[in-house]
Amino acid sequence: MSEGQTSRRSPGEPWGGVRPFSIKTKLGALVVIAVLITTGLMMIAMRTATELRFITVFSMIATLLITQFVAHSLTAPLDEMNTVARSISRGDYTRRVRENRRDELGDLAGTINVMADELEAQERQRKELVANVSHELRTPIAGLRAVLENVVDGVSAADPETMRTALKQTERLGRLVETLLDLSRLDNGVVPLKTRRFEVWPYLSGVLKEANMVASARAGIASGSGSHTRTDVHLHLDVSPPELTALADPERIHQVVANLIDNAVKHSPAHGRVTVKARRGSLPQSLELEVLDEGPGIPKAEWAHIFERFNRGAVSSPHGPGSDGGTGLGLAIARWAVDLHGGRIGVAESDRGCRIIVTLPGLPAMPS
Numbered sequence: 001m002s003e004g005q006t007s008r009r010s011p012g013e014p015w016g017g018v019r020p021f022s023i024k025t026k027l028g029a030l031v032v033i034a035v036l037i038t039t040g041l042m043m044i045a046m047r048t049a050t051e052l053r054f055i056t057v058f059s060m061i062a063t064l065l066i067t068q069f070v071a072h073s074l075t076a077p078l079d080e081m082n083t084v085a086r087s088i089s090r091g092d093y094t095r096r097v098r099e100n101r102r103d104e105l106g107d108l109a110g111t112i113n114v115m116a117d118e119l120e121a122q123e124r125q126r127k128e129l130v131a132n133v134s135h136e137l138r139t140p141i142a143g144l145r146a147v148l149e150n151v152v153d154g155v156s157a158a159d160p161e162t163m164r165t166a167l168k169q170t171e172r173l174g175r176l177v178e179t180l181l182d183l184s185r186l187d188n189g190v191v192p193l194k195t196r197r198f199e200v201w202p203y204l205s206g207v208l209k210e211a212n213m214v215a216s217a218r219a220g221i222a223s224g225s226g227s228h229t230r231t232d233v234h235l236h237l238d239v240s241p242p243e244l245t246a247l248a249d250p251e252r253i254h255q256v257v258a259n260l261i262d263n264a265v266k267h268s269p270a271h272g273r274v275t276v277k278a279r280r281g282s283l284p285q286s287l288e289l290e291v292l293d294e295g296p297g298i299p300k301a302e303w304a305h306i307f308e309r310f311n312r313g314a315v316s317s318p319h320g321p322g323s324d325g326g327t328g329l330g331l332a333i334a335r336w337a338v339d340l341h342g343g344r345i346g347v348a349e350s351d352r353g354c355r356i357i358v359t360l361p362g363l364p365a366m367p368s
Helices: 023-048 052-089 104-152 160-185 200-218 250-266 330-340
Strands: 196-199 234-240 245-248 273-280 287-292 344-348 355-360
Touching: 023 052, 052 104, 104 160, 104 330, 160 200, 196 200, 200 234, 200 250, 200 273, 245 250, 250 273, 250 287, 250 330, 250 355, 330 344, 330 355
Parallel strands: 234 273
Antiparallel strands: 196 245, 273 287, 287 355, 344 355
16 A cells, blocks of 8 residues: 555454444443442542432432433434435435444444445446446437438438448347346446457448448438537548457447547548557457547547546537537447456547557466
8 A cells, every 4th residue: 555545444344453442341431430439429428427318319410421421422423324324315325424433333334434435336337327328329219210211301212231221220229228128137337248259350340331321321410319420531440460359249349439430530620530440469369449530639638537428528619520529428438338348448649639549358368
């Protein structure tokens, strides 16, 4: 542990490994003090010939005062804990109990605070998951609607290529609905991954082709989903070696690549270029993905915040022509999917534009 860093006391763990001021000790001390007061007053009465009834009254008063003081020190934190527990039961996870005691009530206060922290984290994960899935559902619905409206209005013919685009969006919508059903199987905010080995070139080529076709179908139609309608940006794929394979969940990786492309295209200049690179990582079946655009880039001060929900950067308006700026969820979804794989995602140095690198671990290294 670094200098100046403090560690939180685990629930039930006494301060410093011992509990010098436990409730049992305090109650025992209360009994001893009451006996000593009574005995002392009796000895004074015997030496001064004071009537026993006065000694009894004085003894009772002294004992009651001490008992009241000890009882207040025990019931006051219980009242505070009760107030905090009621707030938690109403969904307010911001309240905490003061941990300024070194007895069993201090341990209970720490346990309540840890419980509130965990409930707050789970509630935050639930809201993020619902927001991410909702954002992802709007994307294929908007794309499917655009394709069908073009066919109905006679803008495009119902040829096999157009129908395949609609079919892909329908299939993707079905897979996203399955994600909603997976909510009942969430374990600590983690969605089960369906990892498999796949060839990177044809997979990414399909993702880029689908992005181009959906953008073309949406051109001139306001999607309202935060997805781009740019058709002037060229998407370039660079996979080396061509036979590169990876081990991951293809559906989750589709979320990562599609959202990174969407973000890059939105911020590209007119007739710009977005490059998607794939390379073999350091571990077996690991994969390194890179998405590079030619836009204005991201200020270094914003690098740590661009993957937060609803973060749309420090600019006041979208950079690319025809961009609507999005909802600020795309990069958050990409980070969420990468985190599920135990990978890393971040912004890297670039001479021009924004460069985002994704590292997926694949298989762990085998011992030699």
